[in-house]
Amino acid sequence: MNKKSFRETLESGEFTITAEVGPPKGTHIDEMFHHIDLLKDKVHALNVTDNQSSVMRISSLAVCQIIKDKGGEPILQMTCRDRNRLAQQSDLLGAHVLGIRNVLCLTGDYITVGDHPQAKPVFDLDSAQLIHMVKSLNEGKDIGGNELSGSTDFYIGATVTPESKPIEPQLLKFEKKIKAGARFFQTQAIYDIENFRRFMDYARKFDIKIMAGLVLLVSAGMAKYMNKNVPGIFVPDNLVDELASTEKGKGLAKGVEIAGRMIRQLREQKICDGVHIMAIGREGVIPEILAAAS
Amino acid sequence: MIIAERKTFDEIKQIVGDAHKILIVGCGTCVAVCMAGGEKEVGILASLLRLDAKREGRELEIIETTVERQCDKEYLEPLAKKVSDADVVVSLACGAGVQFLAEMYDTKRVLPGLNTRFIGVAEHEGMWTQRCMACSDCILGETGGICPVTICPKGLLNGPCGGTNEGKCEVDNEKDCAWTLIYRRLEKTGGLNNIKKLFPPKRYDVQTKPGKVIHPAYEKGEGKAHE
Structure with a gap:
């Protein structure tokens, strides 16, 4: 049986769900295998992060191949931090011939926040230029304008931060990403549905698909920490209070309930086209x- | 101008080693203004070295001199005698000046006393900030006179990353987000349309090292017109 692809699912208007796999630092992959096995048939695709938080890990490309081997569908995350345009393009061609068809284009965190702070930050391209480059590969040319012997066929994704403050420069970039060729967006984590609804009222003007990012909350402390320290994340007071009033030891269960409830609301009220769940270590x-969302 | 900082005393002491006669050459232009390598700083370094030698009971002679600029041969030529008398030369110029001095007196050990930091401005007294990467392809005309190549740590050309927060930078929340500054400036000056287009990737071929510029008036007799 031919399973519908992530692209076909999202483009068909079906509410689409993705989750995330963070490659491990080292060669022990048993736990990651377990997560892939657990999730590959429950979500439409799995993002694979690219040296997430500037910490050196197994490459996104290799883990995407593992997901494919296991019968899942990967989304290759590609940042601009570690590779110049040659390396990015050759990895993209490599990904295509391995059968990887989804790529999420990101700027990447700055290098000094990670575990190799003395390394050379690359940022040859920015995320909008990376999107444009992938589109060019899809059209049979590399970024230098040279003909390819065989083009790629990537479904091009990007990110946006609906709660970014100030919002105008963020939206300027969002619109450039659309013009550059992004077809779907996975947002930074959102918690305030009314704020997100306003963002969607604006974003609906464009012919793109938007998946709301959800980071699993596990405690009021985590929510407060993110409000204070993570740019572009806003957890409203009612959710912080709900977590705070949760019995000790039940934070994770409450977080699961909240995430499930949000997914249900986003889906039932047709607020967006899908959700991207980031469970960060609690896959x-x-x-x-x-189950809570169904 | 070029902004530099003096190396630590310990590092300078280590690189000069057991020299008995040291010539310290200051530079009277950029590094004098940023209080790293001018006449006054030559004096301070000389005093520190002398005191240290005295404390350790070593014999040490230091000659202090400061030239207008070390990046111009005409100011380096008159140093010939002083250089030849010294065991080592410590240059308090930027890296360019150190190299030019070393090139002219290539039988002498010429050592750097500064770390060259960047091209910048005097933000206020005693504080300098970086403003230019010398990228050879200036886009300030489109970005409201604010350089994203320099002010954004990632050098992003098409708007902020997702890490920007309340106009501050994810890398250092004391620093402003370049793209918020650019947006706000263009809002005031009416140039927002400039930045709605997709800026193409930066050209790095134009900054292949080492750079070389010949003034059009001197093109034919390359290098000779100066002589």
Whole structure:
């Protein structure tokens, strides 16, 4: 049986769900294998992060191949931090011939926040230029304008931060990403549905698909920490209070309930086209979130 | 101008080693203004070295001199005698000046006393900030006179990253987000349309090292017109 691809699912208007796999630092991959096995048939695709938080890990490309081997569908995350345009393009061609068809284009965190702070930051391209480059490969030319012997066929994704403050420069970039060729967006984590609804009222003007980012909350402390320290994330007071009033030891269960409730609301009210769940180390509970959302 | 900082005393002491006669050459232009390598700083370094030698009971002679600029041969030529008398020369110029001095007196050890930091401005007294990467392809005309190549740590050309927060930078929340500054400036000056287009990737071929500029008036007799 031919399963519908992530692209076909999202483009068909079906509410689409993705989750995330963070490659490990080192060669022990048992836990990651377990997460892939657990999730590959429960979500439409799995993002694979690219040296997330500027910490050196197994390459996104290799883990995407593992997901494919296991019968799942990967989304290759590609940042601009570690590779110049030659390396990015050759990895993209390589990804295509391995059968990887989704790529999420990101700027990447700055290098000094990670575990190799003395390394040379590359940022040869920015995320909008990377999107444009992938589109060019899809059209049979490299970024230098040279003909390819065989083009790629990537479904091009990007990110946007709906709660960014100030919002205008963020939206300027969002619109450039659309013009450059992005077809779908996975947002930074959102928690305030009314704010997100306003963003969607604006974003609906464009012929693109938007998946709301959800980071699993596990405690009021985590929510407060993110409000204070993570740019572009806003957890409203009612959610902080709901977590705070949760019995000790039940924070994770409450977080699962909140995420499930949000997914249900986003889907039932047709606010956006799907959700991207970032469980950050707690991938094991994603099936429970999906059950809570159904 | 070029902004530099003096190396630590320990590092300078280590690189000069057991020299008995040291010539310290200051530079009277950029590094004098940023209080790193002018006449006054030559004096300070000389005093520190002398005191240290005295404390350790070593014999040390230091000659202090400061030239107008070390990046111009005409100011380096008159140093010949002083250089030849010294065991080592410590240059308090930027890296360019150190190299030019070393090139002219290539039988002498010429050592750097500064770390060259960047091209910048005097933000206020005693504080300098970087403003230019010398990228050889200036886009300030489109970005409201604010350089994203320099002010954004990632050098992003098409708007802010997702890490920007309340106009501050994710890399250092004391620093402003270049793209918020650019947006706000263009809002005031009416140039927002400039930045709605997709800026193409930066050209790095034009900044292949080492750079070379010949003034059009001197093109034919390359290098000779100066002589």
